[in-house]
Amino acid sequence: MDRNEELLIKRAQRGNIEAFEELIQQYDARIMKVTYDMLNNVEDARDVYQDIFIKVYRAISKFRFQSEFYTWLFRIAINTCINYRKKRTKNRGVSLDELQEKQREHWELTGNPEEIDPEKHVLNEELNETINQGIRKLSNQQRAVFVLRHYHGYKLRQIAEILECSEGTVKNYLFRATKKMQEMLSSYHKI
Numbered sequence: 001m002d003r004n005e006e007l008l009i010k011r012a013q014r015g016n017i018e019a020f021e022e023l024i025q026q027y028d029a030r031i032m033k034v035t036y037d038m039l040n041n042v043e044d045a046r047d048v049y050q051d052i053f054i055k056v057y058r059a060i061s062k063f064r065f066q067s068e069f070y071t072w073l074f075r076i077a078i079n080t081c082i083n084y085r086k087k088r089t090k091n092r093g094v095s096l097d098e099l100q101e102k103q104r105e106h107w108e109l110t111g112n113p114e115e116i117d118p119e120k121h122v123l124n125e126e127l128n129e130t131i132n133q134g135i136r137k138l139s140n141q142q143r144a145v146f147v148l149r150h151y152h153g154y155k156l157r158q159i160a161e162i163l164e165c166s167e168g169t170v171k172n173y174l175f176r177a178t179k180k181m182q183e184m185l186s187s188y189h190k191i
Contacts, residue, residue: 001065001068001069005023005026005069006065007019008020008022008023009023009060009063009065009069012060013060013061013063020057020060023069024053024056027070027073028053030152031049031052031053031073031074031077032045032049033151033152034074034077034078034081034147034148034151034152035048035049035052035077035080035081037147037151037152038078038081038082038085038143038144038147039081039084039085040132040135040136044084044088048080048081048084051080051084052076052077052080055076055080056073056076059076067161068161071158071161071162074148074162075162075163075164078144078148078162078163081144082140082141082144085140086140127185130184130185131181131184131185133184134180134181134184134185135147135181137180137184138177138180138181139173141163141173142173142174142176142177142180143177144159144163144173145159145163145170145173145174145177146173146174146177146178146181148162149174156170156171156174
């Protein structure tokens with residue numbers, strides 16, 4: 001942790017809102033991304049994102065500098081996502097707005113629809129949906145490890161710190177998640 005971050009945390013712990021906002025600005029995009037990756041729904045991610053920073057604001061006085069700030073922050077984010085997923089109903093309908101939002105995000109990432117081979121487009125859409133279904137079927141811990149490792153590039157040691165478990169446990173979750181994902185995607189391997 002650098003000196004500037006430490007000073008911002010100490011000022012935020014004394015109630016300085018500007019310091020808290022400056023501190024959070026350093027992490028807000030990464031927290032939003034991990035929240036979306038854990039929940040796979042834009043609206044849910046936005047709601048949970050707000051809850052995360054409310055929790056962080058209320059708990060910042062308890063931060064004791066025994067770990068990196070990002071580790072503490074991501075632990076709150078992951079736990080909030082896990083708790084949200086537990087509360088969320090299993091048979092949730094898909095909204096038209098959500099589908100349109102995913103399509104818009106897809107075109108922003110891939111470019112002009114006329115430039116895309118229709119067959120590749122269909123295969124990519126199917127593959128993306130299969131990946132998302134597979135991730136939704138992972139346990140909360142497996143999903144957290146898989147998302148932090150493969151979507152955010154964290155090392156196993158960092159993930160262990162975030163989840164407050166051993167590296168061996170993280171390796172176990174990652175192995176099981178990877179095996180499940182490989183099974184789900186085995187038909188695409190041939191293509």
